[in-house]
Amino acid sequence: MADSVDDSVQTARHHFRAGRFAEAEGLYRQVLAQQPDQPEALHGLGMVAAHGGKFGDASDLIQRALALRPNWVEAYRNLGNVLHAMGRPQDAITIFRQAIHLNPRLAMTHCDLGNALGEVQKYDEAIACYRHAIALRPDIPGAYCNMGQAMRKLKNFEPAIELFQKAISLQPLYPEAYNNLANALMDVGRREEAIAAYRRAIALQPDLTIAHYNLGVALEAAHQPEQAVDAYRAALRLQPGFADAHCSLGSALTKCGQFEEALAACHRAIEIDPTNARPYNNMTVALRDTGRHGQAIDSARRAMEIDPHDYSAHSNLIFTLHYHPDMDSQTIADEHRKWGIQHALPLLDPNFRFPNDRTPNRRLRVGYVSPDFKDHSVSRFLIPLFEHHDRDAVEFFCYSNVDRPDDYTALMKRLCACWREIAAVSDQEAAHLVRSDAIDILVDLSGHTQGNRLALFSRRPAPIQVTYLGYPNTTGIKAIDYRLTDVLADPPGTTESFNVETLWRLPTSAWCFLAPTHSPKIQSRSGGPITFGCFNGFAKINLNMIAIWADLLKRVPGSRLLLKSIGAGSFSVRQRLISQFADLGVSSERIEMRGWISDPLAHLQAYADIDIALDTYPYHGTTTTCEALYMGVPVVTLAGLTHVSRVGVSLITTVGLPQLIASTPDEYVSIASALASDPSRLAAIRSTLRTQIMSSRLVDGLAFASQVEAAYREMWRNWISATLSP
Numbered sequence: 001m002a003d004s005v006d007d008s009v010q011t012a013r014h015h016f017r018a019g020r021f022a023e024a025e026g027l028y029r030q031v032l033a034q035q036p037d038q039p040e041a042l043h044g045l046g047m048v049a050a051h052g053g054k055f056g057d058a059s060d061l062i063q064r065a066l067a068l069r070p071n072w073v074e075a076y077r078n079l080g081n082v083l084h085a086m087g088r089p090q091d092a093i094t095i096f097r098q099a100i101h102l103n104p105r106l107a108m109t110h111c112d113l114g115n116a117l118g119e120v121q122k123y124d125e126a127i128a129c130y131r132h133a134i135a136l137r138p139d140i141p142g143a144y145c146n147m148g149q150a151m152r153k154l155k156n157f158e159p160a161i162e163l164f165q166k167a168i169s170l171q172p173l174y175p176e177a178y179n180n181l182a183n184a185l186m187d188v189g190r191r192e193e194a195i196a197a198y199r200r201a202i203a204l205q206p207d208l209t210i211a212h213y214n215l216g217v218a219l220e221a222a223h224q225p226e227q228a229v230d231a232y233r234a235a236l237r238l239q240p241g242f243a244d245a246h247c248s249l250g251s252a253l254t255k256c257g258q259f260e261e262a263l264a265a266c267h268r269a270i271e272i273d274p275t276n277a278r279p280y281n282n283m284t285v286a287l288r289d290t291g292r293h294g295q296a297i298d299s300a301r302r303a304m305e306i307d308p309h310d311y312s313a314h315s316n317l318i319f320t321l322h323y324h325p326d327m328d329s330q331t332i333a334d335e336h337r338k339w340g341i342q343h344a345l346p347l348l349d350p351n352f353r354f355p356n357d358r359t360p361n362r363r364l365r366v367g368y369v370s371p372d373f374k375d376h377s378v379s380r381f382l383i384p385l386f387e388h389h390d391r392d393a394v395e396f397f398c399y400s401n402v403d404r405p406d407d408y409t410a411l412m413k414r415l416c417a418c419w420r421e422i423a424a425v426s427d428q429e430a431a432h433l434v435r436s437d438a439i440d441i442l443v444d445l446s447g448h449t450q451g452n453r454l455a456l457f458s459r460r461p462a463p464i465q466v467t468y469l470g471y472p473n474t475t476g477i478k479a480i481d482y483r484l485t486d487v488l489a490d491p492p493g494t495t496e497s498f499n500v501e502t503l504w505r506l507p508t509s510a511w512c513f514l515a516p517t518h519s520p521k522i523q524s525r526s527g528g529p530i531t532f533g534c535f536n537g538f539a540k541i542n543l544n545m546i547a548i549w550a551d552l553l554k555r556v557p558g559s560r561l562l563l564k565s566i567g568a569g570s571f572s573v574r575q576r577l578i579s580q581f582a583d584l585g586v587s588s589e590r591i592e593m594r595g596w597i598s599d600p601l602a603h604l605q606a607y608a609d610i611d612i613a614l615d616t617y618p619y620h621g622t623t624t625t626c627e628a629l630y631m632g633v634p635v636v637t638l639a640g641l642t643h644v645s646r647v648g649v650s651l652i653t654t655v656g657l658p659q660l661i662a663s664t665p666d667e668y669v670s671i672a673s674a675l676a677s678d679p680s681r682l683a684a685i686r687s688t689l690r691t692q693i694m695s696s697r698l699v700d701g702l703a704f705a706s707q708v709e710a711a712y713r714e715m716w717r718n719w720i721s722a723t724l725s726p
Contacts (some may be wrong), residue, residue: 005031009040021048039068043075050078055086073103080112089119107136111143114150123150141171148180157187157424175205179214186218188424191404194218209238213245216252221403225255243273247282254286257569257595262286277306281313284320289539289566290573293324311343311455315448322472322644323619325544329642333498336476339448340500344458344477347427354463356440358720364394364712367439367462369422370470371401371451375408377623378445378470383408384512384701385708386415393709397437399430401451427455434461441712444480447471463723464715467501468510472619472644474499482715484708486510488650489643498642504711508697509654511647512704513626515694520601522632522690523608524683530559530676533610533633535624538567540616543580548638548665549614550584555673562592562610569595607631611682612675617668620648629655629693632686634675636660638668654698657685 012027025048031041046061062079066072076099084092096113099106114129130147133140148163164181168174182197198215201208216231232249235242246269253262263286269279280303287296300317307313318339321332372378389396397418402409413419418437422430430453434442442462446452449471457465460479467475468484475483483501489510490503525531532552534541541563553559567573578588597603604627607613613628615621615637625635625648637648639661649661660675662668675682697703 005035005038005041009038009044012041012044016044016047016051021051024048037064037068039065039072039075042068043072043078046082047078050082050085055082058082059086071102073099073106073109076102077106077109077112080109080116084112084116084119089116092116093120105136107133107140107143110136111140111146114143115146118146118150118153121153123153126150127154139170141167141174141177144170145174145177145180148177148184152180152184152187155187155426157184160184161188173204175201175208175211178204179208179211182211182214182218186214186221189421191218191222195222207238209235209242212238213242213248216245216248220248220252220255223404225252228252229256241272243269243276244278246272247276247279250279250282250286254282254289257566259286259290259567259570260572275306277303277310277313280306281316284316288320288323289537290570290576291538291541291567293320293539293542296320297324308342311339314339314343315452315454318448318476319471323539323542325542325618327618329495329498332473336448336474337500338476340476340478344454344479347455347458348460348479352460356438356463358723360717360720361713363392364716365397365438365440366394366712367397367399367434367437367442368445369399369401369442369453369456370445371403371423371453372445372470373398373400373402373409373412374404374406379408379412380514380623380626381469381511382445383412383415383514384699385705386412388701388705390705390709391417394712397439399434399453401453403451422453422456427453427459430456431459431461440464440716441466443468443484444475445470447473447475464719466504466715472647473642474501476500484510484711485643486650488653489646491646495642504715506707506711508703508707509650511622511626511651511654511698512701513630513693513698515630515699516600516604516627518601519630520605520608522686524686525608525611530556530612531562531610532559532612532614532672532676533562533564533607533628534614534616534621535564535606535628536616536621538563538565538573538577540619540621541577544665545616546577546580547584548617548668550581550586551665552614552669552672553586553590555669556676559676560590560592561614562594564594564597564606566596568593604631607633611686612636612672614672615648618645620645622647622651625651626693626698629689632689634660634682634685634689636662636668636672636675638662638665651698655689655693655696657692 008027008031012024015024028041028045031038042061043065046058049061050058059082062075066075076095080092080095083095093116096109096116099109110129110133114126117126127147127150130143133143144163144167148160151160151163161184164177164184167177178197178201182194185194185197195218198211198218201211212231212235216228219231220228229252232245232252235245246265250262250265253265263283266279266283280299284296284300287299297320300320303313304317318335321327321335370378395417397420398416399420399422401423403423420433439462441464444457444467447467447470454475457480458477465480466482466484467480478500480501482504483499484504486506486509496503549561553561574593578591581591597606607628610633613633613635615625615635617638618640620637628635635652637652639646639649652660660671662671
């Protein structure tokens with residue numbers, strides 16, 4: 001009888017190891033029918049149950065076996081893994097430790113314990129377990145791979161990379177290790193290597209869903225949205241219910257200008273997981289970029305309802321408010337202050353005292369923080385300042401949050417005395433870096449735009465903090481002392497109440513434009529209908545603006561309107577705009593739309609196809625206005641009451657064309673129509689405009705840098721006076 005039971009147990013075990021689970025289960029049950037307390041049969045049947053996902057049954061059976069054989073190490077290990085699979089990692093830790101107590105020489109049990117400790121975020125203890133395992137058996141690829149994961153959690157990225165590489169050297173066909181290696185490479189900004197590693201993981205295991213998804217994230221970050229779309233769709237073919245993949249697909253499709261498809265992907269993500277705020281954030285961008293401002297605001301508010309602590313979602317809402325034509329300035333100001341109270345104030349240490357040398361006239365250490373030290377509109381206005389900074393007066397640092405460095409990054413890096421990469425650095429670590437650099441004045445160049453590091457500024461790592469250039473409003477953060485502007489964009493006595501910061505007005509324009517090094521010659525326009533044009537993003541175009549433009553087109557018979565934006569690449573967007581013009585009596589034949597032009601020269605050349613550029617309202621253009629003027633195209637703008645709708649006032653006045661600034665919609669139409677009706681005046685402006693702009697303060701980098709440095713010096717003296725006061 002005993003021999004028969006032992007033979008049956010051995011045969012069942014052989015079936016289990018060979019993957020014949022039904023046969024194994026049948027034999028184990030036969031044994032237990034004869035001997036209900038046969039421990040190996042109980043344990044074996046428990047393993048069959050675990051393989052079938054019946055973890056509760058597995059736990060009960062293995063525990064019965066252990067009650068009969070209390071020092072059975074293998075059963076303890078298997079019970080620990082079952083408990084871990086049940087979502088009970090703390091119980092699993094207890095069981096694994098019991099197994100190790102019985103036999104500390106089992107390397108794989110140390111690995112199992114490390115995995116469970118990682119599950120409860122005890123990463124240092126997990127790493128110690130993996131080290132024990134490796135000391136016992138240096139050839140376990142999984143030990144290196146899992147230790148790398150724990151290192152990543154502790155932000156020890158370089159050691160993690162080495163561990164993943166070691167795992168791969170031991171097991172070259174290890175797709176999970178390649179995927180994890182790629183994740184760590186992304187952590188340190190080695191994006192191209194990461195993309196290659198993701199592709200290797202997929203080649204080894206084509207059905208590894210997470211690798212397809214991660215590849216999409218990397219490609220999207222590398223500004224390859226079309227390829228990212230393909231990667232996300234590959235992940236979704238493998239796992240149609242993957243909510244994050246639908247959400248990220250929506251983001252990538254938006255960047256491709258496929259807005260309706262993007263919205264559909266976000267809606268699908270919400271259907272799968274209504275508790276996730278990310279799809280609503282992505283929908284906000286798609287809706288905003290197609291001019292559906294009310295819906296965009298509703299979507300942003302829904303994201304905040306789901307996750308009130310997500311400060312990036314709150315920034316997304318605030319940024320979107322600026323585009324709505326009927327949003328009042330006080331509401332926008334209140335939302336900024338709410339952001340500051342909710343997200344910034346808790347990060348501030350009011351007791352920190354700065355040890356900076358308080359000598360009034362010494363060389364100042366100024367830090368600039370931005371994600372846009374690259375081919376971006378912000379750089380067009382920052383490079384002249386960097387080129388002309390007086391190195392004897394200012395030593396400046398750049399804290400770069402750039403996601404994809406390019407030639408502009410390299411240029412700015414050459415101009416900068418000290419360059420710091422902070423894209424892979426936490427806000428707290430970045431704050432420590434700024435303080436260790438003894439920065440006197442730290443300048444935010446992003447505001448609430450994408451990629452900002454406002455959480456860094458909220459910690460006040462420098463004694464004086466300034467916001468400038470990249471955002472048309474207050475940050476709402478009391479730890480930021482000044483907002484750099486000018487007397488035209490923020491006339492004294494008009495906008496102070498909307499700002500948390502003190503407004504520091506430069507005596508001339510707060511912008512200094514970097515004229516293109518290579519650009520087409522200005523071409524005179526002769527013959528054909530008068531063509532008005534706007535190259536601003538469609539986010540800045542609203543129904544009120546369309547009504548003004550429709551009035552203008554009707555005022556100038558035969559005239560046309562050319563709109564150029566990434567949004568024009570979407571059929572649904574084009575149709576909606578054409579329909580809106582048609583409702584106002586303007587036929588589709590008079591409206592031309594062009595999509596994104598990636599080549600800089602071809603983009604500038606497109607200005608030759610318009611006679612008069614039309615600024616948007618309430619959100620003025622900045623780079624587009626300067627480019628139009630430089631290409632000899634006069635720009636008509638409508639002045640508002642706050643900074644966002646007065647940028648054009650500053651730029652156009654600085655160039656010497658204040659007669660093109662309107663104070664009412666009727667005046668805007670009158671100015672543009674009068675200019676269109678006077679070909680000789682229009683031709684005269686076009687023929688001299690580049691010379692006019694190149695002789696103006698708008699491109700005078702030396703004068704501009706001098707004004708900024710004078711502002712910094714006075715801010716510094718004010719701080720010294722305030723800190724020395726009794």
